[in-house]
Amino acid sequence: MIFVTNNPHKLQEVNAMLGGKFSLKNLRDIGCTDDIPETADTLEGNALMKARYIYERYGVDCFADDTGLEVDALNGAPGVYSARYAGPGHDSEANMQKLLTELKGKSDRRAQFRTVIALIKEGKEYLFDGIVTGTILEEREEGEGFGYDPIFRPDGYDHSFAHLGDEVKNRISHRARAVEKLVEFLKNR
Numbered sequence: 739m740i741f742v743t744n745n746p747h748k749l750q751e752v753n754a755m756l757g758g759k760f761s762l763k764n765l766r767d768i769g770c771t772d773d774i775p776e777t778a779d780t781l782e783g784n785a786l787m788k789a790r791y792i793y794e795r796y797g798v799d800c801f802a803d804d805t806g807l808e809v810d811a812l813n814g815a816p817g818v819y820s821a822r823y824a825g826p827g828h829d830s831e832a833n834m835q836k837l838l839t840e841l842k843g844k845s846d847r848r849a850q851f852r853t854v855i856a857l858i859k860e861g862k863e864y865l866f867d868g869i870v871t872g873t874i875l876e877e878r879e880e881g882e883g884f885g886y887d888p889i890f891r892p893d894g895y896d897h898s899f900a901h902l903g904d905e906v907k908n909r910i911s912h913r914a915r916a917v918e919k920l921v922e923f924l925k926n927r
Contacts, residue, residue, distance in 0.1 A: 740762075740768060740792060740798050741802075742774065742802035743765065743802070744764065751907075751913060752913065755914055755918075760921070768796055770796065774787075774788050774791050775787060776788065778818070781804040781852060781853075781854040782856070785803055785865070786856040786863065787802075788802035788804070789802040789863070790856075801857040801858070802855070802856050803855045805851060805852065805912065806819075807820045807850075807851055807890065808849060808850050809837070809841070809848075810848040810849060811846040816833070816837065820833070823837065830885050830886070833885075834886060838874075838876075838877070838889065847875075850912075851869070851872075851912040852868070852869045852912055853911075853912040853913045853915070854866070855916045855919075866919040866923065867915075867919075868913060870893075870910060870912045872890050872893050872895075873893075874890060875888075875891055875898055878898070878900075879897060879900055879901040881901040881903060882907075883900035883903075887907070888900040899911065
């Protein structure tokens, strides 16, 4: 199965969640070096756009995901623009800094991470989603993880995703919940 990503963190995270049930290949494994467009205005749209791109050009079953951090006090922003919130460079530090600046002085720090996976199998399209709710911290916590992990504390935990580490995050995260639905679907096919 092809995972439409060049992000080594995502590939490692999803492979760990699959626990050897499936063998994932990434874009490099199929010789794809294209810059795949992500210009939709929804997570679902971006995930489908990426999966369709690979399916149409390479003719292989594949899945793609898109993830966004949706902050209540910012009317759901950064949402679909999470990776490029502070600009086109996909700079995690700048994105976190911009978010913390925009939330300065705000008491409502509720947020959710949402992942949407688009699967194309034998020409048919399927969508799976996963959500984890939590709070944006006042300042970053050190630890593992990437993106907004150092400033997002999931409900029911005392620390950020980064501080909790990959093992815990891979069990409870938005991506884990979406991948769980994907795996369940594939096992029953």
